[in-house]
Amino acid sequence: MTEQTSGCRRAASLAVATAVALLALAAATLPATAGTTLDAVKARGKVICAASSGTIGFSAPDDKGYWRGLDVETCRAVAVAVFNDKEKAEFVPLSGQQRIPALQSGEIDILPRTLTWTIQRDGNGINFTTPNYYEFTGFLMPKNLGVTKVQDMKGASVCVQTGSTTEVVVNDVSREHQLGLTTVVFDSVSALRQAFFSGRCDALITDAAALASIRATQAKNPADYVIFPATPYMDALTPAVRHGDDQWMDIVTWSFQALTAAEMFGITQANIDQKLGSGDPRIRRFLGVEPGNGTAIGLDDKFAYNIVKQIGNYGEVFDRNLGSGSPLKIDRGYNRLFRDGGLMFPLAFQ
Amino acid sequence: MSRPKGEFPIMTMTTAIPAAAADGPPKRRRTPILQILFGDLLAAGLTVMTGALVLALLPALRWGVLDAVWSTADPGRCGAGGACWAFVAAKIRFILFGVYPADEQWRPLAVIGLVLAMVLVSLPPRHWGRRLLTAWGVAIGAMLALMWGGFAGLPFVSTANWGGLPVTLLLAILSLGMGFPIAVTLALGRRSKVPVPRFLSVLVIETIRGMPLVGLLFISSIMMPLLLPAGWSVDKLGRTLAALTIFAAAYLAEVIRGGLQGVPGGQMEAARALGIPVWKAVWHVVLPQAIQKVIPPLTNTAIVMVKNTSLVLIVGVFDMLSAARTAASDPVWPAPYSESYLFVGAVYFLICFAISLYARWLEGRVQDKDLR
Numbered sequence: 001m002t003e004q005t006s007g008c009r010r011a012a013s014l015a016v017a018t019a020v021a022l023l024a025l026a027a028a029t030l031p032a033t034a035g036t037t038l039d040a041v042k043a044r045g046k047v048i049c050a051a052s053s054g055t056i057g058f059s060a061p062d063d064k065g066y067w068r069g070l071d072v073e074t075c076r077a078v079a080v081a082v083f084n085d086k087e088k089a090e091f092v093p094l095s096g097q098q099r100i101p102a103l104q105s106g107e108i109d110i111l112p113r114t115l116t117w118t119i120q121r122d123g124n125g126i127n128f129t130t131p132n133y134y135e136f137t138g139f140l141m142p143k144n145l146g147v148t149k150v151q152d153m154k155g156a157s158v159c160v161q162t163g164s165t166t167e168v169v170v171n172d173v174s175r176e177h178q179l180g181l182t183t184v185v186f187d188s189v190s191a192l193r194q195a196f197f198s199g200r201c202d203a204l205i206t207d208a209a210a211l212a213s214i215r216a217t218q219a220k221n222p223a224d225y226v227i228f229p230a231t232p233y234m235d236a237l238t239p240a241v242r243h244g245d246d247q248w249m250d251i252v253t254w255s256f257q258a259l260t261a262a263e264m265f266g267i268t269q270a271n272i273d274q275k276l277g278s279g280d281p282r283i284r285r286f287l288g289v290e291p292g293n294g295t296a297i298g299l300d301d302k303f304a305y306n307i308v309k310q311i312g313n314y315g316e317v318f319d320r321n322l323g324s325g326s327p328l329k330i331d332r333g334y335n336r337l338f339r340d341g342g343l344m345f346p347l348a349f350q
Numbered sequence: 351m352s353r354p355k356g357e358f359p360i361m362t363m364t365t366a367i368p369a370a371a372a373d374g375p376p377k378r379r380r381t382p383i384l385q386i387l388f389g390d391l392l393a394a395g396l397t398v399m400t401g402a403l404v405l406a407l408l409p410a411l412r413w414g415v416l417d418a419v420w421s422t423a424d425p426g427r428c429g430a431g432g433a434c435w436a437f438v439a440a441k442i443r444f445i446l447f448g449v450y451p452a453d454e455q456w457r458p459l460a461v462i463g464l465v466l467a468m469v470l471v472s473l474p475p476r477h478w479g480r481r482l483l484t485a486w487g488v489a490i491g492a493m494l495a496l497m498w499g500g501f502a503g504l505p506f507v508s509t510a511n512w513g514g515l516p517v518t519l520l521l522a523i524l525s526l527g528m529g530f531p532i533a534v535t536l537a538l539g540r541r542s543k544v545p546v547p548r549f550l551s552v553l554v555i556e557t558i559r560g561m562p563l564v565g566l567l568f569i570s571s572i573m574m575p576l577l578l579p580a581g582w583s584v585d586k587l588g589r590t591l592a593a594l595t596i597f598a599a600a601y602l603a604e605v606i607r608g609g610l611q612g613v614p615g616g617q618m619e620a621a622r623a624l625g626i627p628v629w630k631a632v633w634h635v636v637l638p639q640a641i642q643k644v645i646p647p648l649t650n651t652a653i654v655m656v657k658n659t660s661l662v663l664i665v666g667v668f669d670m671l672s673a674a675r676t677a678a679s680d681p682v683w684p685a686p687y688s689e690s691y692l693f694v695g696a697v698y699f700l701i702c703f704a705i706s707l708y709a710r711w712l713e714g715r716v717q718d719k720d721l722r
Contacts, residue, residue: 048510053666054676061676063444064452065513092510092586093449093666098572105575107586187664190679194687217681327681 037109037241037248038298041082049075050099050113051091055189057210057322057330058114058133059091067091070321071112074132074239077255077311078110081303086310095187096163100126103242110252112239114207116165125243129253131236134334134343137169138208138229140215145202149228150177157182159192159201166205169230193218205230213328234334250297258304261286261346262313263337269312272305286349293349304349314344414692425683437686438693441677445693448513448668454505458516461493465519473708475715486527493520509587513668515697517587521659521669524591526652529598534637536603541610551603558600563661566593571665590662598655605647609640642716649709653702660698670694 041047051059051067059069072091079089094102094113103111104125115121117128139158141147147156150173160167160183167183174181184201186192193214196204204211208227215222239256241249262268265283267275276287284290287305294301311317315337319325323332336342381389388394417432421439428434438445447458468489472482497516500506512520539551558566570593571586578584584592613636621631641648663672674690 053663053668053672054679056679056681060679061444061449063441063677065444065447065449065511066452067449090508090510091449093668093672095664095666097568098666101572101576102586105578107575188675188679190675190687193679213681218684 037245038082038251041109045083046088046090047075047079047082047110048090048092048108049078050094050102050108050111052113053093053095053188055114057213057326057328059112068321070133070317071114071239073311073317073321074112074256074259075110077259077307078252080307080310081251081255081258081299084300084303084306084310096161099163100124103240106242109248110239110241114164114237115240116235117238118165121240126240127243127249128238128240129249130256130347131238131343132256133237135207135209135235135237136229136334137166137205137231137233137235138211138227140196140204140206140211140225140227141202143224143226147203148226150179150230153177153181153203154179155181156202157184157200158203158205159184159186159196160205161185161189161192162187164206165235166230170205173230207235209322209330209333210328213322213330216329217327247298251299254297255303255307257347257349258286258307259311259314259317260337260344261304261349262308263315264339264346267308267313268316269308269310272308276305282349428684428686433692434683434686434689437678437683437689440683441674441680441690444514444677445670445674445690446514448517448670448673449511450513450516451505451507451511454499454507457496457499457504457507458512458514461496461516462519464489464493464496465523475712490524490527509585512587514673515670517662517668518656518659518670521591521594521662521667522652522656525594525598525659526602526655528595529602529655532595532599533602533606536599537606537610538632540603540607555600555603558596559604563593563597563658564664566597567661567665569593586665587667590665590667594655594659594662597658598651601651601654602648605644605651606640608647609642609644610636612643613639645709645713645716649705653705656701656705657698670697 049072051069051072054060055069057069059067059071062068072089075091076086076089080086082088092102092108094108099111099113099115100121102108111126112132114133117131122128139150139153141153141156145156147153153173156179158170158181160170162185167185170181170183173179184195186195189206189210192204192206195201197218204214206214208229211227215225215227219225239252241252262272265275265280265286267283267287272287275283276289278284278287281290285293288294288300288302291301294303300306312320315332318332318335322328322330332342334343336344338345386393387397413431414433419428419432419434419436422428422436423440425434425437428436443452443455446462447455450458468486471477471485493516495501496504497512497520498507498509536551536555539547540555542548542551567590570589574584574589617635617639618631621635622628626635659669660671662669663675666672668676671694674694675687678687678690
């Protein structure tokens with residue numbers, strides 16, 4: 001009996017040593033919530049944002065491993081606001097289920113990851129800033145099934161992404177019209193597309209603009225497919241932050257607002273230095289020529305200037321990642337500025 | 351199989367045998383090929399089925415080789431019906447290294463080289479010993495240091511940016527390497543006659559073995575951050591590694607326990623009778639014999655763990671498989687999923703097949719003579 005136990009003791013001390021080594025090796029402990037998020041971010045020297053593991057146009061690494069996308073640039077805008085350096089942003093790829101716990105636990109500072117603003121999520125420990133993308137949920141179906149509206153979809157199987165609001169939409173639509181839809185669940189958009197085009201399901205549900213681009217770029221013959229809206233309702237994809245840090249929420253909100261405001265004022269990455277001499281008091285305040293805006297939320301007065309100088313305005317960001325300048329060629333639709341018939345409207349920089 | 355022309359094979363055999371028997375041992379009979387293929391009904395059936403299978407695979411050959419696009423800078427040329435290997439060529443950097451900064455690419459490459467070198471050094475059993483173990487410790491430290499950087503002018507790269515093959519290799523090696531001592535502890539604990547360690551070991555082993563790895567990964571990556579005290583966060587890769595390590599430990603423990611059971615109790619008693627202290631007896635007498643007995647199932651567990659690392663993609667770790675999937679979702683290329691999966695599959699196959707070949711060779715050596 002004693003033989004075995006002291007054998008154990010020896011081995012146990014080995015295990016303890018291993019466990020300590022494991023912790024030392026793998027546990028990068030960082031005091032995330034000591035003080036304000038801004039202090040923590042400044043102390044760390046970078047902003048940490050959630051990313052997807054490859055939603056092209058929103059957050060995906062390119063061939064060189066450099067992150068690109070609308071959500072990525074939304075995060076970089078905050079990095080510029082805080083550090084005046086868009087490369088001071090780091091991206092943690094998270095799955096749909098992981099992203100909210102990661103924000104709550106302080107693993108990330110901002111969650112700009114195609115997250116729909118819902119009351120349940122809002123109540124559950126996170127705060128939403130302002131939407132950076134509006135979308136309709138739609139279905140993509142092969143034309144030969146003869147379905148052109150939701151009511152005809154009886155008994156169809158639908159490819160759905162887990163942890164996304166589309167999962168709820170499918171159930172709602174199915175219940176509302178008594179369609180008996182079956183869902184085939186996947187964890188990423190790419191898996192979803194692949195499953196749909198290999199015939200695993202009859203329909204694919206996701207954001208309608210994305211469907212259009214999927215149809216345009218991935219279908220063998222785009223004319224063989226039809227897109228129709230799933231609901232008459234619209235979703236707002238909104239970067240979120242943790243509850244309980246108002247200053248950080250302001251910074252994230254206004255970093256994004258700077259992008260849309262710049263487009264409103266006609267300021268681009270190229271012409272911004274000429275605009276510094278503008279006589280328009282709004283533009284002068286926006287660019288920090290007349291001080292006050294930045295210091296009000298704890299930033300440099302020229303934060304908006306820096307953001308546009310390094311990243312561009314919202315229109316430029318959209319075109320580069322989703323629109324005509326990207327392989328996706330997504331129509332701007334509701335993501336135009338309000339004056340062009342869209343839903344994007346910048347708040348007042350004063 | 352050289353044979354005089356025109357002679358019927360069976361005839362040659364029957365006449366050749368008595369001649370050979372005259373001097374030295376008789377030659378082994380060579381069964382003629384026709385008899386192997388169509389000797390009886392079963393053989394004939396299998397031959398026909400294999401032939402049909404090969405014929406059925408011809409379209410795959412056509413897709414994979416004849417019609418394939420091997421190299422092009424223009425993605426539009428792909429997707430005409432053949433495989434698009436040009437895609438793999440264009441994305442190989444990303445698949446192998448993931449989101450690791452491109453300028454620092456030599457570092458993960460050096461890590462892969464280091465792993466290969468260490469594995470080659472560890473192959474002959476005569477190298478096994480304390481020094482090799484130390485060398486592995488140093489090498490793993492060097493790999494992690496290389497990946498992390500932050501010294502001697504190497505920019506710091508956080509684990510969120512690690513990716514591709516180095517992550518797959520590091521996860522596999524670290525989970526097995528750290529799991530092994532834990533497994534030995536658990537196995538000894540389970541064999542103990544003292545109730546507390548036995549009960550604890552059984553509890554740990556059975557709980558972990560009763561859970562799917564996916565569940566364990568979810569717990570470690572989603573629940574753990576919420577359970578830790580505020581302000582503490584364990585790195586995502588670290589959490590994933592912890593889950594894999596515990597998982598590997600539970601399975602290895604059962605394998606090692608099998609080996610321990612196979613060592614006759616007389617070994618321990620003899621060692622004790624010679625005045626060898628208990629832990630030395632366990633370490634030098636019982637464990638070596640136990641582990642020798644279970645090399646095949648240990649290999650099996652190692653191969654399974656290498657492949658299990660690919661499950662980490664569900665928690666957003668950029669291992670080789672997730673990198674390949676992300677690469678394939680690039681809209682510029684016409685959805686080359688099959689090509690990406692085949693490429694990644696081939697890399698996994700190379701790793702696992704090499705392990706299993708090595709294990710077979712090792713097993714043969716163990717049977718031939720004692721290792722120590």
